[in-house]
Amino acid sequence: MNSMKRRALLSLSAAAPLLATGCALATSHPATPAAAPTALRGTGDLGVVIERAHGALTLVDTSRREAIGRVEGLGDLSHASVVFSRDERFAYVFGRDGGLTQVDLLAQRIAARVLQAGNSIGGAISADGSLVVAQNYQPGGIKIFDAHSLELLADVPALTASGERSRVVGLADLPQRRFIYSLFDAEAICIADCSDPRQPRITQLPGIGRQPYDALLSPSGRHYIAGLFGEDGLAMVDLWDDAPRARRILAGYGRGQQPLPVYKMPHLRGWAVAGRHAYLPAIGRHEVLVVDTDTWQEVGRIPVAGQPVFVMARPDGRQVWVNFSVPDYHRVQVIDTPSRQVVQTLEPGRAVLHMEFTPRGESLWISCRDDNRVQVYDTHTRQLQASLAVDAPSGIFFTARAQRMGF
């Protein structure tokens, strides 16, 4: 293990006020006194952009490519993730400070908010839309909420063999009100069956490898893959097996080469699966790895302009877009998947933190934090289509995520 990697991870868990488990604070109040829109409108083309400095959301319309509103009062969004209700009306925002906020995109206000942990790293929603689950660092575990009321239904501590709390990472929804997640401090992957959400049943797969730090679910929901911080490889679970178990893949992942310093841990959620190949960020190297998802062997490496952070496939799989960690985070590169070549290098702005494709992939929205702009590109012509002023934008999330597994 190199210390650079460790430093990068630890920076993820900085800040955040500490709360005891029991003191979840339920509130339900409007945030800004916005004039609540009353005109009917569809929600399939809506999205939110995290304003990381102000704990606010900019609401966007991806058809008109413009901002349509703003919601404040969401706490510390220095690291935040979002899932959407099944009807695509409500966003659930998981903040760094343990805040879980239900935002009504139509009324443009906070519908409900709880401070559910001291330090949280994201969440998930069940396919039927009834349950929202938060994954927490502090205190380590998951919490299960009623998606409509944010009532706490179950608090499930994550425990190491010696009975201490473990941080939880890599939470994803599975079919039938189940959720899968990894325990950073316990070398384990857990599956929580919440068919009775007040009495979840937990199945633990032990010995999966040291320090899983993030994970992803393949688009089909079949493969769950956890990155291992404590060793050179990843843990993979085939969820279609009758008795799922973890096995090690890509053991030569780092190949023992002289590692570069790691400036930012790549997000596994950014893994792109296009056709039968997965494209993933090499840790600390200026490369994107190509992996055959039938054999889970590496079949190629593509040189890129920096240390990749998000490696995202356009929905049709024809292109993969890559952003980078500091000092190369003013660039975005486009890989053509059939030829595995970088076909374009763009400079959309300073401090590119996140990207999101429109559902059919005709546009890509890019957050440029230090320019206070979101840039929208036509993915076919790679021309700028729109430019929105947003204060310190980071994550961008569109409602179409409600229709997909593992988001």
Place this chain on the structure above:
Amino acid sequence: MNSMKRRALLSLSAAAPLLATGCALATSHPATPAAAPTALRGTGDLGVVIERAHGALTLVDTSRREAIGRVEGLGDLSHASVVFSRDERFAYVFGRDGGLTQVDLLAQRIAARVLQAGNSIGGAISADGSLVVAQNYQPGGIKIFDAHSLELLADVPALTASGERSRVVGLADLPQRRFIYSLFDAEAICIADCSDPRQPRITQLPGIGRQPYDALLSPSGRHYIAGLFGEDGLAMVDLWDDAPRARRILAGYGRGQQPLPVYKMPHLRGWAVAGRHAYLPAIGRHEVLVVDTDTWQEVGRIPVAGQPVFVMARPDGRQVWVNFSVPDYHRVQVIDTPSRQVVQTLEPGRAVLHMEFTPRGESLWISCRDDNRVQVYDTHTRQLQASLAVDAPSGIFFTARAQRMGF
């Protein structure tokens, strides 16, 4: 060519009043005097069920699994298909009689309606949501409409080499305001570039094979495949090629075996692609064919309970559900894709005409025309979750189609 197949096809183009090209009749009127709902609601979990006997739609909510409204006045819906606006508020319904109706799912009324042809077989919408295109049998060709106003922007006749009109089939949207379709009477596939929608540019791929009768676009949008009525095989275009051309695949499709009578032509739209395999209905045989989408070779056949009509993959690809033509259309079978075995046979009702998965695949909705019921199944337990009374239901379409290519 056997005459049974021909008879099956011809039955598709029966009925329908004949209109001259020029007399498209634009109207814009409310249908039923329904109390227009004014409460805000999301549109990600909405859908429509075609009431084929009454020219009406039942509007449904897939979260509550119930009907929420009804819209009448859509003309002849004995064969109908539906696409959705990008915001998932509006349904565009293409009727058998050439009617194109824009239905507001929130206000629960007709927003606009044109009678645009004498006999129509479906339509498509561009990824940017700006253009709706109808594919017509009579007069043969496509028509391009402004999606907001239904203003006719271009009328593109489809012509044979001798200058006669050809029926158009297999229309699908491609990126960048392009559309692809096949000419039944002209052995051709056309790509219409509508970047200037009043002056579309048509590229024609000739000699693709005799009598393409339907087509599909793969989920990635890469492969366009037309079934050939006039010969034993299919025409496939790889749209990622620099100069796309048609090539013949599955030439042994029917294998010269003694054909069974064909009671209903299978819908190619129903083709299921799960992982690297496609599952398609064998024509006239009690089999589902398994095709490797890397090689486009047949790699297996699965015996089923009748002549398959729709062969549909659950969004995760783990299951394929199949319905059948008369006399076996009271059954639905479930194929487990890893083992390629039928794992269950259901009898949801009489005259199963169509099926639609919820976006994440937890439920399947099934139309049982002769029981005047739509049955909703949990796809994991295969238990009935809900049963809705709908008059002579046929096609079921959920708004999540707006987020996908080729629908």
